[in-house]
Amino acid sequence: MTSSAPTPAYRRLSVEERRSQLLEAALTLFAHRAPEDVSLDDVAEAAGVSRPLVYRYFPGGKQQLYEAALRSAAEELRNCFDEPRDGPLVPRLSRALDRYLAFVDEHDAGFSALLQGGSVVETSRTTATVDGVRRAAAEHILSHLEVTDPGLRLRMTVRMWITAVEAASLIWLDEGKQPPVEELRDWLVDQFVAVLSVTATRDPQTAALAESLSADG
Amino acid sequence: MTSSAPTPAYRRLSVEERRSQLLEAALTLFAHRAPEDVSLDDVAEAAGVSRPLVYRYFPGGKQQLYEAALRSAAEELRNCFDEPRDGPLVPRLSRALDRYLAFVDEHDAGFSALLQGGSVVETSRTTATVDGVRRAAAEHILSHLEVTDPGLRLRMTVRMWITAVEAASLIWLDEGKQPPVEELRDWLVDQFVAVLSVTATRDPQTAALAESLSADG
Incomplete structure (x- = not known):
């Protein structure tokens, strides 16, 4: 010194x-x-x-440095989920997905390396950071759905969809960013509505939500 | 010696x-x-x-030893996907899922540790083994659907659903194996049919499949 x-x-x-x-x-x-x-x-x-x-x-x-950069990227990603609680739900989800997909587009190789696992820099701390973002995404969705005490079936539906979105992002990057981002976004939104409807047939809480969602749109 | x-x-x-x-x-x-x-x-x-x-x-x-045990478990898991190509498609998927979920039930803690990542034994080789199982699952599904040249949208749909099934398995283990396994299986099958229908609205290849699937059932 x-x-x-x-x-x-x-x-x-x-x-x-x-x-x-x-x-x-x-x-x-x-x-x-x-x-x-x-x-x-x-x-x-x-x-x-x-x-x-x-x-x-x-x-x-x-x-x-990697872990600090990852935490900073995670913070940025959480900000993508911030969406005013105004207007119909489906367009809100659509706008949040737009920001998320722009983030994926911007951080392509790093995003893939991180989520594909087995990287030399992967530790329980990096895994926890990524899981924190997943949890934040699920909480945002549930809070927009105005559910304070989500049951198991609704929570599972939301988390399964978030995982499917991640998988879609990785394949999308792998496939040279095809299909076009707007198509991917609408497709993912439609899938959310579809899986919610499937859960609705076996869960009253989700059924009430699915109804208000379709009344909305 | x-x-x-x-x-x-x-x-x-x-x-x-x-x-x-x-x-x-x-x-x-x-x-x-x-x-x-x-x-x-x-x-x-x-x-x-x-x-x-x-x-x-x-x-x-x-x-x-861990990697050898993992390869042996991966082999066992691939065998779960073996299903005769007879009869309607939906019950075939249902039977394969039954075997898969029995495997998850039987290997609970190890299955969670492996897929949740960040483990000390995780390497690019273990990641490759797990990815190999995912790829095998996707190929099995596509071959049962009798698609030889699957387009991007259909491939993405199948892979997204497989990821969602994995996520469901992890949450199911986390939640003390709730909901009951038969409900989980039917729910996952219904989700597959639902996401295929969503993709069908934007992809002719998937539309043809979705039609033959509903004619089937």
Whole structure:
């Protein structure tokens, strides 16, 4: 820890700003490459700083940087689900899906690597971060449906649909982003309404919801 | 490698038989506990052999034993999908699901640990084994549907449903195996028919299938 004079570029940013800048550079790299293919040198280069500076902010190296970038991406993804509680339900779901699919489009390679599992950087902490996003998505949907005490069958329906959306996103990326995003969005919305109707035939709580949903549209 | 006289118990089994016996003991342990909670000593004890003997067959230790047990479970799971190509399609899917859900019931804790990810024994090889089972399930379904050249929308529909079935299995285990397995099976079959109908509205290939499926039932 010698107090050598920092270069002008280093001096301009506060600790928080520098951390954000490094995180942003890392996130951009991790978004478009598998974690295996990103080195700390790449991050340093993308941020225009030295490798030791990256280590000063992230002493845990690539793993720590990856987990921090993932948490920041998870936060961004949660924000996609924010949707005003006005107007009919189906268009609300449609708008939230639009934002979610834009996120998938923007973070393509990183999104695939993360969700396909078996990555070297995958730990119980990264799994917990991803699960937290899934839970947040389910809570958002249930709160828009205005259900305070969702039963097992309704909860399962919502979580199964969220998993199906994830699977669709991965295949969509794999297939060169086909079918077109608007078609994918409408298709996923229609599937939600369809699986809710299936559950409605065996669950009174879901039946009441399905009815108000179709009255809505 | 001294040729000391083996104990009677060791002498009785051939190399292949011994390997199978160890694998079976491991599979039973890994089925009901998270991999973290199974030690080589546990496997040796369950098989009634010494720890060094387990190492002789699986020099890679627990990781190698886990991967071998997983491959053997994957094989068993693939067999669940075998279903004669006779009679209406929906009951065929229903019978295959019955076998699949019995497998999930039997391998509960191991199944959850494996699919929930972030486990210490998870590697790109274990991920590939699980993905192989998913692919086999999709191929089985498409071959029962008698589609030789499935388009993107149909493939996506089948894969999304398979993922939803996996999610349902995990929640089902988490919820103390509720709802009852027969209800879960019928629910999943109904969902398959429903999502196929949704895809049918935007894909001629799926539309033809959905029609023959409803003519069937």
